[in-house]
Amino acid sequence: MSTRFEEIVRRHKNWVYTFAYYSLGTKEEAEDATQEVMMRLWNHVDSLRDETLGAWLRQVTRNACVDLARRRRSYAARVVASGEIEGLSQARSHEPDPATVAERAELRSHIESALASIREPYRSVIILREIQDLSYDDIAETLQIPLNTVKSYLHRGRRMLRDQLKRCMAL
Amino acid sequence: MSHHTNISCSRILESVDAYIDDQLSGDEVARFEGHVANCARCRHELALARHVLKETRELPSVPCPDEVTERVFVATVGPRSAHERLGRWLVGRRWRAVRLATVAGAAFAVFFIAFLSRQHTPEEEFSQAEISEAQAAVRWTFAYVNEVSWRSGLAVRDEVFETGLVDPVRRAVRSVIEVEPDTKRNHNGG
Numbered sequence: 001m002s003t004r005f006e007e008i009v010r011r012h013k014n015w016v017y018t019f020a021y022y023s024l025g026t027k028e029e030a031e032d033a034t035q036e037v038m039m040r041l042w043n044h045v046d047s048l049r050d051e052t053l054g055a056w057l058r059q060v061t062r063n064a065c066v067d068l069a070r071r072r073r074s075y076a077a078r079v080v081a082s083g084e085i086e087g088l089s090q091a092r093s094h095e096p097d098p099a100t101v102a103e104r105a106e107l108r109s110h111i112e113s114a115l116a117s118i119r120e121p122y123r124s125v126i127i128l129r130e131i132q133d134l135s136y137d138d139i140a141e142t143l144q145i146p147l148n149t150v151k152s153y154l155h156r157g158r159r160m161l162r163d164q165l166k167r168c169m170a171l
Numbered sequence: 172m173s174h175h176t177n178i179s180c181s182r183i184l185e186s187v188d189a190y191i192d193d194q195l196s197g198d199e200v201a202r203f204e205g206h207v208a209n210c211a212r213c214r215h216e217l218a219l220a221r222h223v224l225k226e227t228r229e230l231p232s233v234p235c236p237d238e239v240t241e242r243v244f245v246a247t248v249g250p251r252s253a254h255e256r257l258g259r260w261l262v263g264r265r266w267r268a269v270r271l272a273t274v275a276g277a278a279f280a281v282f283f284i285a286f287l288s289r290q291h292t293p294e295e296e297f298s299q300a301e302i303s304e305a306q307a308a309v310r311w312t313f314a315y316v317n318e319v320s321w322r323s324g325l326a327v328r329d330e331v332f333e334t335g336l337v338d339p340v341r342r343a344v345r346s347v348i349e350v351e352p353d354t355k356r357n358h359n360g361g
Contacts, residue, residue, distance in 0.1 A: 006248060009240055017235035031239050038243040107226055115227075130227045155188035162223055 005045045008053065009038055015132065016061045022127045023065040025116030029072070036064045058134075058142040062124050069120075107169070114164035121145070122157030129154055178202050183213045187220045280312040281340055309340060 013034065020033035040060050041048075048056055115123060121143055128134040128142060129150075139150045183206050189195050190203050207213045283305060 006244065009243060013235040013240055014232055017239070018233045021233045022230065027236075030233070031236065034235055034239050035243055038240070039246065042243070042247040104226065107223075108230060111223065111227055111230065126227070130224065131230050132232075133228075151192075151194065155192075158188050158220065158224065159184075161227070162220060165223060 005042060008041060008045065008057075012057055013038070016057065019058075019061050019127055019132060020065050022112065022115055022131055023062075023123060024069060025112065029068060033061070033064045033068050036068070037061050040064070055138070055141050058128070058138070059144075062142060066120055066124075107165075110165055110168045111161070114161050114168065118157060118160045118164060122153055122160055125150060125153045126157045126161065178206050180206075180210060180213055183207065183210070184216055187217055190217070191220060191224065280308045283308045312340075 016037050017030055017034045020030035037060050128139045136147055136150050140147045
């Protein structure tokens with residue numbers, strides 16, 4: 001049991017953490033959510049088949065993030081008020097042109113903030129589709145909604161993201 | 172209503188993402204493109220949508236810190252095996268400088284003992300001062316590793332101490348000095 005558990009954790013930890021990071025907006029909360037997901041995995045690993053593992057993990061990850069965000073409702077207000085959250089932008093400095101780097105870093109930082117502040121389920125759909133490159137079918141399975149609803153949520157979510165960015169930046 | 176075509180800007184703005192995702196019918200695409208070709212505002216919105224989408228899709232995957240999985244493993248399957256823990260501890264990113272200092276301290280203890288031993292043939296006795304100095308160096312090293320592991324929050328278990336530090340020091344002492352503990356005590360008059 002423990003070996004399989006460890007393998008699953010190693011294989012999926014970055015996926016879980018990435019979703020949690022973009023969903024919640026801070027590394028600390030992403031760590032909490034990831035730990036929560038892995039503990040739930042430990043409790044259910046015996047009953048999970050390999051074929052259903054991915055969908056189960058995605059659902060549990062998303063639910064853990066939604067629960068955590070709900071418990072910390074003040075987060076969205078904090079993000080909107082500050083206009084910026086701790087992000088990876090500072091770490092992305094490998095590109096040659098400093099002006100371009102700065103501009104992109106600023107935009108990405110605002111995208112991260114905007115993402116964390118738009119409401120569910122639009123936020124999850126955008127992260128799953130645009131950042132984690134899941135198929136529409138997998139997103140529908142994860143969120144347990146019809147395929148057409150996924151597409152409609154995705155488009156509405158993108159509009160929300162752009163509107164949020166327009167409020168933060170002169171776009 | 173835009174004067175450019177018989178479709179309003181608001182309808183165009185609602186269709187931007189469907190257009191980007193190729194989800195419009197042939198007629199809808201023609202109307203969309205006809206409008207956008209003549210409407211600067213909608214052209215700007217389309218360019219903005221593409222730009223934001225591109226940047227969003229390029230947001231990187233974020234690696235999960237080792238500490239998170241370590242905490243999970245400790246709470247579930249128990250602490251890692253001694254060698255694996257030592258290996259992870261040595262190559263991990265946290266407290267790299269302190270770890271390097273610790274390893275340097277352990278190496279110092281081993282080489283200090285080796286250096287002292289080279290000053291003597293096996294038959295020669297060590298002075299009390301030399302033995303005390305060697306013992307102090309080893310005690311300092313172990314105490315320092317204890318302190319480091321406490322500060323870094325990574326517990327170094329007894330067997331890790333045993334295999335990672337005590338054994339190498341013991342081997343170094345025995346291989347170079349070739350003095351059994353009982354004999355050494357006799358030398359010290361203990």
